[in-house]
Amino acid sequence: MPQKALITGITGQTGSFLAKHLVRAGYEVHGTTRSLETTPWRLAHLGIAGEVQLHQLSATDFREIDDIIARKFDYIFHLAAESSVATSLKEPTKTVTANVTQTTAWLEAVKNASPDCRFFNAVTSEVLTASNRPLGEGAPCSASNPYAVTKLASMNMAQVFRESFDLYVVNGLLFNHESELRDARFVTGKIILNLCNLANDTSAPAFQLGNVLAERDFSHAEDFARGIASSLNHETSQDYVFASGTLRSVKDFFDVAASQLGFDPNWTGEGTDMVCRDLKSGRELVTINPEFYRPIDEKGKVGNPARAQSHLDWQPQITFAQLIERMIAFHMNKT
Numbered sequence: 001m002p003q004k005a006l007i008t009g010i011t012g013q014t015g016s017f018l019a020k021h022l023v024r025a026g027y028e029v030h031g032t033t034r035s036l037e038t039t040p041w042r043l044a045h046l047g048i049a050g051e052v053q054l055h056q057l058s059a060t061d062f063r064e065i066d067d068i069i070a071r072k073f074d075y076i077f078h079l080a081a082e083s084s085v086a087t088s089l090k091e092p093t094k095t096v097t098a099n100v101t102q103t104t105a106w107l108e109a110v111k112n113a114s115p116d117c118r119f120f121n122a123v124t125s126e127v128l129t130a131s132n133r134p135l136g137e138g139a140p141c142s143a144s145n146p147y148a149v150t151k152l153a154s155m156n157m158a159q160v161f162r163e164s165f166d167l168y169v170v171n172g173l174l175f176n177h178e179s180e181l182r183d184a185r186f187v188t189g190k191i192i193l194n195l196c197n198l199a200n201d202t203s204a205p206a207f208q209l210g211n212v213l214a215e216r217d218f219s220h221a222e223d224f225a226r227g228i229a230s231s232l233n234h235e236t237s238q239d240y241v242f243a244s245g246t247l248r249s250v251k252d253f254f255d256v257a258a259s260q261l262g263f264d265p266n267w268t269g270e271g272t273d274m275v276c277r278d279l280k281s282g283r284e285l286v287t288i289n290p291e292f293y294r295p296i297d298e299k300g301k302v303g304n305p306a307r308a309q310s311h312l313d314w315q316p317q318i319t320f321a322q323l324i325e326r327m328i329a330f331h332m333n334k335t
């Protein structure tokens with residue numbers, strides 16, 4: 001009998017890579033999605049749309065969870081969430097429902113109906129307090145936006161269920177993970193989409209970004225999918241940081257992408273007057289719009305994935321340059 005896994009949020013970026021990893025490893029893979037009406041494009045792109053079983057689950061009403069969990073899974077990977085900081089600032093109440101109430105509903109259902117099921121909860125580096133040192137699992141926590149508040153609550157809830165009810169529950173503290181399946185709500189997806197437009201259309205106007213000096217620890221989501229899958233196959237359950245261990249600015253990401261596309265990016269000005277031009281053509285590529293700044297954008301944080309390396313034998317395999325190459329190849333082939 002194959003192992004049976006459920007991925008909540010299977011149609012998202014990381015859910016899709018995880019589904020592919022589990023299908024290829026021989027699991028019977030199920031997933032939840034808000035709508036069954038269209039074929040999920042990420043699963044189709046990865047060639048596994050026909051190899052997973054989808055179940056509809058509303059983002060606000062979780063009564064269907066009892067019916068879904070009655071199918072008895074060996075593993076649940078809970079990735080469904082509102083995952084954009086910017087959206088959480090606009091819709092904090094919805095974010096609490098999607099991220100805290102939903103996680104609690106899944107944990108309660110596991111405890112009541114399927115206590116042997118192993119449960120992964122996707123958390124974020126946003127819950128870790130910025131520091132000059134690489135951040136591991138024991139690092140102090142705090143939250144500076146509604147998304148981070150909800151993820152901190154969801155992590156604490158999962159820990160309470162692990163300790164109080166003896167469940168196998170893992171929190172994954174995920175630093176930024178990007179890919180060709182990223183949409184333009186997130187800065188890497190926005191940069192690649194717009195730079196590819198500029199490369200394909202010499203009359204396309206410059207686009208706008210917010211704080212390009214913000215720093216993040218970027219990895220490829222496919223690398224995280226492998227780690228997430230392994231985290232439920234260790235002897236004991238505990239939390240894991242997944243990260244590359246290297247800090248880069250949004251500007252670094254932009255510069256590497258622009259260079260790969262044949263531009264020669266040159267920045268001038270400061271703060272919101274920063275502009276990037278292509279030195280070869282003199283063309284303006286990007287300007288800054290304060291509208292895209294966050295009220296609080298924390299100092300860059302770098303992750304320490306030592307526990308995942310030693311317990312799960314996990315290492316990221318896709319470099320920063322390869323991540324950007326894959327994102328560009330995907331968009332250039334589409335247009």
Ligand code: GDD
Binds near residue numbers: 086123126212
């Ligand atoms: N979205 C966006 N759009 N961000 C911008 C822009 C812009 O035009 N310009 C600059 N930024 C900066 C943001 O201020 C932030 O500092 C950084 O780019 C990254 O923003 P996002 O791509 O929106 O991602 P995030 O870091 O807030 O959150 C992502 O990573 C988390 C893990 O660290 C998401 O994937 C979260 O779900 C995830 O938990």
